[in-house]
Amino acid sequence: MIEIELFQRIFLAVGLLIAVTILLCIYRAVVGPGVFNVVAAVNVIGTKTIALLVLIGYYFERPMFFDIALLYAMLNFIGTLIFAKYLERGEVCSR
Amino acid sequence: MLEVVVVLVLVLGVFFLFVGAIGLLRFPDFYTRLHATGKCDTLGVGLVILGLLIYHLFYYSDSLLVCVKLFFLILFIFISNPTATYALMKAAYRTGVAPWKLGDERR
Numbered sequence: 257m258i259e260i261e262l263f264q265r266i267f268l269a270v271g272l273l274i275a276v277t278i279l280l281c282i283y284r285a286v287v288g289p290g291v292f293n294v295v296a297a298v299n300v301i302g303t304k305t306i307a308l309l310v311l312i313g314y315y316f317e318r319p320m321f322f323d324i325a326l327l328y329a330m331l332n333f334i335g336t337l338i339f340a341k342y343l344e345r346g347e348v349c350s351r
Numbered sequence: 352m353l354e355v356v357v358v359l360v361l362v363l364g365v366f367f368l369f370v371g372a373i374g375l376l377r378f379p380d381f382y383t384r385l386h387a388t389g390k391c392d393t394l395g396v397g398l399v400i401l402g403l404l405i406y407h408l409f410y411y412s413d414s415l416l417v418c419v420k421l422f423f424l425i426l427f428i429f430i431s432n433p434t435a436t437y438a439l440m441k442a443a444y445r446t447g448v449a450p451w452k453l454g455d456e457r458r
Binding site: 259260262263266270273274277280281283284290292293295296297299300303304306307310311314319322323325326329330332333336337340341343344 | 354357358361362364365368369371372373375376381384385388392393395396399400403406407410414417420421423424427428431432434435436438439441442443445446448
């Protein structure tokens with residue numbers, strides 16, 4: 257099972273690189289002028305977190321992290337849609 | 352051979368994620384920033400999960416349900432991420448965020 261250990265190291269390296277890209281995006285989420293830049297950066301961070309969750313599931317060999325990744329994808333999508341609707345109309349629930 | 356394919360797909364996905372992050376940092380405008388990240392992030396995350404799916408398909412071939420989960424995760428990301436980008440961009444355009452033109456300062 258030497259190959260499994262090799263793949264574990266590769267997954268650790270890829271996860272650290274994705275964490276570095278998340279750090280780059282946090283700059284835009286903190287500094288970014290205007291609320292739209294902040295929402296876009298938070299959406300991008302959420303999308304990268306999905307890949308990071310799946311990698312964590314393989315690194316620690318816990319298959320339940322894939323369910324968490326699916327749930328996180330749906331929550332991220334719905335949150336961004338609701339926020340865009342609120343910023344466009346000024347209210348969330350309109351008739 | 353299989354290791355080479357998996358590592359190649361993973362590295363390609365991380366490359367696209369880096370390009371998207373650098374675009375989010377460096378572009379001068381909200382619209383151009385979403386133009387960079389909306390496509391690069393979708394393809395990058397899709398490629399990273401595709402590499403893990405190939406790895407799972409050959410090393411843990413007794414539990415195929417996880418492969419189905421990862422496939423549906425890729426499918427959902429490829430549908431939902433461009434939709435979220437489109438909704439954000441439409442909201443910004445309707446509320447009057449002006450697009451950047453050549454010669455303007457960075458916003």
